[in-house]
Amino acid sequence: MTARPETAQSPFDYLIEPGGRLSGRLRVPGDKSISHRCVMLGALARGQTRVSGLLEGEDVLATLAAFRAMGVEAAGPRDGSLLIRGAGLHGLRPPPAALDMGNSGTAMRLMAGILSGQAFDSVLTGDESLSNRPMGRVAEPLAAMGARIETAAGGKPPLRIHGGQRLCGIDYRLPVPSAQVKSALLLAGLYAGGVTCVREPAPTRDHTERMLRGFGYPVQTEGSIISLRGGGALTACAIDVPADISSAAFFLVGAAMTPGSDLVLEHVGVNPTRIGVLNILRAMGAAIEVVNERMIGGEPVADLRVTGSRLHGIDVPQDQVPLAIDEFPALFIAAASAEGRTRLAGAGELRVKESDRISVMAKGLMRLGVDTHETPDGIIIQGGKLGFSRERMEVDSGGDHRVAMAFAMAALRAGGPIRVRDCRNVATSFPGFAALASRAGLAIRAIGPD
Numbered sequence: 001m002t003a004r005p006e007t008a009q010s011p012f013d014y015l016i017e018p019g020g021r022l023s024g025r026l027r028v029p030g031d032k033s034i035s036h037r038c039v040m041l042g043a044l045a046r047g048q049t050r051v052s053g054l055l056e057g058e059d060v061l062a063t064l065a066a067f068r069a070m071g072v073e074a075a076g077p078r079d080g081s082l083l084i085r086g087a088g089l090h091g092l093r094p095p096p097a098a099l100d101m102g103n104s105g106t107a108m109r110l111m112a113g114i115l116s117g118q119a120f121d122s123v124l125t126g127d128e129s130l131s132n133r134p135m136g137r138v139a140e141p142l143a144a145m146g147a148r149i150e151t152a153a154g155g156k157p158p159l160r161i162h163g164g165q166r167l168c169g170i171d172y173r174l175p176v177p178s179a180q181v182k183s184a185l186l187l188a189g190l191y192a193g194g195v196t197c198v199r200e201p202a203p204t205r206d207h208t209e210r211m212l213r214g215f216g217y218p219v220q221t222e223g224s225i226i227s228l229r230g231g232g233a234l235t236a237c238a239i240d241v242p243a244d245i246s247s248a249a250f251f252l253v254g255a256a257m258t259p260g261s262d263l264v265l266e267h268v269g270v271n272p273t274r275i276g277v278l279n280i281l282r283a284m285g286a287a288i289e290v291v292n293e294r295m296i297g298g299e300p301v302a303d304l305r306v307t308g309s310r311l312h313g314i315d316v317p318q319d320q321v322p323l324a325i326d327e328f329p330a331l332f333i334a335a336a337s338a339e340g341r342t343r344l345a346g347a348g349e350l351r352v353k354e355s356d357r358i359s360v361m362a363k364g365l366m367r368l369g370v371d372t373h374e375t376p377d378g379i380i381i382q383g384g385k386l387g388f389s390r391e392r393m394e395v396d397s398g399g400d401h402r403v404a405m406a407f408a409m410a411a412l413r414a415g416g417p418i419r420v421r422d423c424r425n426v427a428t429s430f431p432g433f434a435a436l437a438s439r440a441g442l443a444i445r446a447i448g449p450d
């Protein structure tokens, strides 16, 4: 068995010895959603945008490469710092080839909004996972604004976007709560005549709205209605990206479910549209303190202290589902370690993430001996049995970064070692995960796939 560096170029698995606990202070990498947006808005602004704390994960690097291919100059990223020389809203140049968005749904959907407003044609492609994700949810409302977008069968990528169209603002009610669709429409709205208005059925992350305002662009939010008027300009600014609560989630769950743990996660973004994981874990009995809360560049940030306790199963409150949508793989591990049953419903969106997270997590949990029942839009997990087997157990990540990291944390409460197959996509959102987790107390290493 060979030790492997964590790079996406070479496939690798994680092997985690059972037991241990998490302690110390650590800062997880920058927020992925915010990092994408500062590259996009920085590229479209007038002047130089200076970013610190940027996530140098592959998803964000794909967004940056796309803008470089359209003539935007940027220095970095290096140690989280990036200097972008904005081209202005109308300064992008036609890309010489298709733009490859890799594994990133956020990149593809938000770029579709921006590219719909350009004078030139473009094509957006992605990896195998992204090529199977629904794009009709952005292509259809963008077409209603006047964009011309062709998709493959079933609304799948690649997206062929024909430039030179005259866009017009629409009033659109989102059929599912989606920050990506909302953001795609608002970004297209920058290029549209009149007002673009998005109505949300439930609150979703509002980083686009906050950052547009930070770049001096007026955006109105009235209850669940968000609107902007096209034809303005973005002015460059400085952005400090907080640590990603979605990456912190693995450590929150690991520490919360492991007696003796005492961990502080520093400088974590605690935007109210992202803190479902804190609310759900607390409802399960977790001890989490939010300390030193402050505002950094229009986003709330805090340090999170979590200590190990006995968790119990719950019915996940419906209003928390969109606020914790990326954290369910980790939360399912908390549920597996908890006493009693956890029930999640109304989370069908999990089936169209980087993998079908309901199915891939249910299969893995059953491999770990946990009673798990899939439903069309959720899951029922009978907790308390994690750790019965002393055998070495194997689970497959389905190529999904968050599934891989969630199962790695399960080893803290397992009876035997866990091997997680196919972990290369961890680099999309959390480069250096194994090194940081091992510093905190998880007995994890990357090994060849054999």
Ligand code: S3P
Pocket (backbone or CB within 6 Å): 032, 033, 034, 106, 177, 178, 179, 180, 181, 183, 205, 325, 326, 349
């Ligand atoms: C994101 C929005 C969410 C989330 C994704 C990032 C964003 O997707 O799952 O990881 O940055 O806007 P949906 O908008 O599809 O819910």
